Amino acid sequence: MDFQRNILLIGLMFVSFMLYINWNETTKPQSQGQGAIQQVQHDSDVPISLNASQLLIQNSVSDNLITINSDVLTLTIDTRGGDVIRAELEEYNAKFNSRDKFVLLKHDSEHFFVAQSGLIGLQGVDTLNGRAKFNTTATDFKLAEDKDELRVPLTLTKNGITYTKIFILKRGSYAVDVDYTIHNKTDKPASIQMYAQLKQNLLDDGGSLTMPTYHGGAYSTDDTKYKKYSFDDMQDKNLNLTTVKDGWVAMMQHYFVAAWIPHSGGETYLYTRTNNGQGFIGIRYPITIIASGTEISIHSTLWVGPKLQNQMEETALNLNLTVDYGWLWFIASPLHWLLATIHGLVNNWGIAIILLTFIVRGAMYPLTKAQYTSMAKMRMLQPKLTEMRERIGDDRQRMSQEMMSLYKKEKVNPLGGCFPLILQMPIFIALYWALMESVELRHTPFILWIQDLSAPDPYYVLPLMMGISMFFIQKMSPSTVTDPIQQKIMTFMPVLFTVFFLWFPAGLVLYWFVSNIVTLIQQTLIYRTLEKKGLHSQK
Incomplete structure (x- = not known):
């Protein structure tokens, strides 16, 4: 699974998550x-x-x-x-x-x-x-x-x-x-x-x-x-x-x-x-x-x-x-404690969110590196997989057997790009809840025009920057997606996220934007390392 499909998966999981939590808040507990x-x-x-x-x-009040x-x-x-x-x-x-x-x-x-x-x-x-x-x-x-x-x-x-x-x-x-x-x-x-x-x-x-x-x-x-x-x-x-x-x-x-x-x-x-x-x-x-x-x-x-x-x-x-914090309280609670601890040092909740994002993404760097490495290896095998499909035709059982044999020979895990992503999602969701439930962010200023981290950005600057950063992540990620419908969905995904984030509290958008920036930095460093090893990206 290449990075473009990963982003599509993230988008679908994100939209599903938002629909789920909204449904969960408006339906009766069991x-x-x-x-x-x-x-x-x-x-x-x-x-x-x-x-x-x-x-x-009685609702009346005495004198x-x-x-x-x-x-x-x-x-x-x-x-x-x-x-x-x-x-x-x-x-x-x-x-x-x-x-x-x-x-x-x-x-x-x-x-x-x-x-x-x-x-x-x-x-x-x-x-x-x-x-x-x-x-x-x-x-x-x-x-x-x-x-x-x-x-x-x-x-x-x-x-x-x-x-x-x-x-x-x-x-x-x-x-x-x-x-x-x-x-x-x-x-x-x-x-x-x-x-x-x-x-x-x-x-x-x-x-x-x-x-x-x-x-x-x-x-x-x-x-x-x-x-x-x-x-x-x-x-x-x-x-x-x-x-x-x-x-x-x-x-x-x-x-x-x-x-x-x-x-x-x-x-x-x-x-x-x-x-x-x-x-x-x-x-x-x-x-x-x-x-x-x-x-x-x-x-x-x-x-x-x-x-x-x-x-x-x-x-x-x-x-x-x-x-x-929902069902991920055991992750969200320590994240909130860490956020409060950082705030005690820097005395600015916006800066605390930025530093917390760097810490969380830094801790997940091994997963991110494994994800990009697996994706790079899968891209290298694309020519062989294409030749295999042309040679075998519609024999799915034989195709599956030879693909698994090829993966084993090349020491490639076809799901290696998915597992790190799946492992990261609970952390992202828990941090979302930790920020949304923090009364400390209510009416709390950050810098310049952002004077309330619990309210949407009044000028929509952060959501737009978040959308642009997501667009660049896509551009930096080579794709093997050839299906026109999937290509259109991928092109539209940053726009969809930007529209969603227009009404998000500025603190949450700040976290997501900084997370994207960290992703771009990590992506650049990992690709350079892979290129030195001969795992070149096919732009």
Whole structure:
């Protein structure tokens, strides 16, 4: 197989890959995964039925709101229920060059996305009559410059029981601890059950053919490290699972995620619901009994922020998997680590991408050399193969036997040009995902006109340069293709790639362009070496 056909194969694999990932993002996940995941059947008791439908479909907001500020988060809390109805990320702009901060959680008419939590059960504060209204000492709370932690308590006393809901924000962290302290001052035991859920409009999965991204739910259990559960899945079937530890539920979008992480010490129930155009994904703690005259605390964590892998990994097991690298995560994750390490040295993500490309292509140089060497040897055998076809005619069995005999005699592997290419493709695809999922590239400048590596090149310079470099790769590669249709496809391939890359993020196009430049350099060096050995290219 010569290089022209290799490029055709790359093109077909690339287009197939883009179609596949776009299809994969817009179709439902398959089964719930392997392992002993229990299906939880809901009982007909009041606490669970409240959680399922009647209680938490309220969208109205009270007039009693408080604001909590850390160095990276600004949260708006409704004291009725203590729900987080707005979350601004202080270090991320809404749009490129915008002064407005990115808002992940919001209570808008067009996009409703909130994080709710509360207490149900016989002595729960959330009932059919409405959500509990907490009291606070102020309406604005801010992390002091000389402090690393901010604790904001919301309190309520009802029927002899004091409930305290505490929001704990730490400096530089997007993990917000949401804890309950319940002090039972009555002469009878109290029974409560905590829930925490994310509620959002039922939206499209999001993304496009050139930028396939996921917008929907996800969860983790003891037996399933990470699984998406889209809005379509929620509408088709309610999720009812149980996990003992290390579980969480989330709603994701490109670069950002909100997630509830329970710390129950026992079985936690994961569920989804839909109602009136909204989807819920949440967790329920086991029922807790508080003895008379005693106090207990229930702990949970709300992650609300960007997909920062190191922080998420420290917050909850497998939460970093929401940075979705697909099935090649075991390659993409080390590549992202290497990219971040290089950035720590050069302090420019564009230059880091360039250096990473050189490192990756350098590491694959032995494969590239083997590929071109095999192609050169195959070209040398073309005259003999042509003579063989003319001599043997249509006897395919004899032709196959004599070809294999010739390959063995000349020590040529007819698939030698294909195997290195096939081995390289997973690395290319993994690097594609690593770059696409990196929130660090969002609104990040490179040089000159490229001021956002996560957005397309505004002047299409990089895609055009990529197409030109691909054209020169073709020109430098001798071809034995004689079929007119294949020749036309090969001629059109750089144009097709250029059109695709017009809408790709500049960081991805930069990687592909630099990769082509490295290919041209390697191709030139390898051909010169082969010519010295007598393996001349037939231009």
